[in-house]
Amino acid sequence: xxxVVYSSQFIPGDISSADVLEDIRxxxxxxxQRNEITGVLLFQNQTFLQxxxxxxxxxxxxxxxxxxxxxxxxxxxxxxxAIQHRYFxxxxxxxxxxxxxxxxxxxxxxxxxxxxxxxxxxxxxxxITLIQSMLNNSGIEKIIN
Numbered sequence: 001x002x003x004v005v006y007s008s009q010f011i012p013g014d015i016s017s018a019d020v021l022e023d024i025r026x027x028x029x030x031x032x033q034r035n036e037i038t039g040v041l042l043f044q045n046q047t048f049l050q051x052x053x054x055x056x057x058x059x060x061x062x063x064x065x066x067x068x069x070x071x072x073x074x075x076x077x078x079x080x081x082a083i084q085h086r087y088f089x090x091x092x093x094x095x096x097x098x099x100x101x102x103x104x105x106x107x108x109x110x111x112x113x114x115x116x117x118x119x120x121x122x123x124x125x126x127x128i129t130l131i132q133s134m135l136n137n138s139g140i141e142k143i144i145n
Contacts, residue, residue: 005079008072028093044098044109
């Protein structure tokens with residue numbers, strides 16, 4: 001099994017970011033369930049941060065599909081790990097718009113990504129745990145089902 005965490009930049013178009021996130025959520029939940037993928041998609045200030053996990057070949061296939069998705073650019077793989085257990089087993093594909101969460105400053109996601117890139121003392125597993133902790137302890141509701 002594999003876990004991938006990447007960041008990318010939203011490409012604004014004729015559709016609002018809220019509508020794009022809803023579209024991604026609806027399509028992803030069905031596809032991910034059929035392909036044994038779990039994970040979470042965070043969005044704030046035109047930045048996506050997504051964690052995906054599942055069978056190696058299915059995660060690789062999904063990353064290939066995402067690389068040609070015209071709704072974002074500059075995919076930067078932050079973490080790619082072989083894993084023995086899922087970090088997000090109950091998250092079919094949650095989409096969370098942090099812009100609508102009063103608990104987070106408007107640059108939280110950018111600072112989290114920058115801190116990970118700069119700080120070699122944060123391990124990949126530590127970065128994943130930080131994302132989990134942020135989701136589990138913030139009062140954010142999973143936007144699934």
